[in-house]
Amino acid sequence: MNFDEYQKLASRTATFSGKQAEIPLVYVALGLAGESGELIEKIKKVMRNDNGEISEEKREEIKREIGDVLWYLSQISRLCDIPFDDAAVTNIEKLADRAKRGVIKSEGDTR
Ligand SMILES: [Mg+2]
16 A cells, blocks of 8 residues: 555545644644654553563554654655655655755754
8 A cells, every 4th residue: 555545545544524624734734643642651651660561452552653754754745745655755755865965963944
């Protein structure tokens, strides 16, 4: 499955009503923040409670939260009319360019 295929399948469950439908981009941006927090919380608890050891159960929970984050990213991409594959490819190209120029560990969004 590529990112565009994922986005198409994920979009089948992107239904917005009420206030969500008026401002879907804001709604999904808030959702991304929430799901990112859930993912980070799972990782925090692995550090706090399990000394950083990721059990199979925790790995499954983290995987599911990664999926939740991916869903919201796919919908932000769709609502901004950015092909999801394009966002992924552009990121890889950006990183490759930075690595080539030796600025991968520097700071700044446009380096
Ligand atoms: Mg979640």
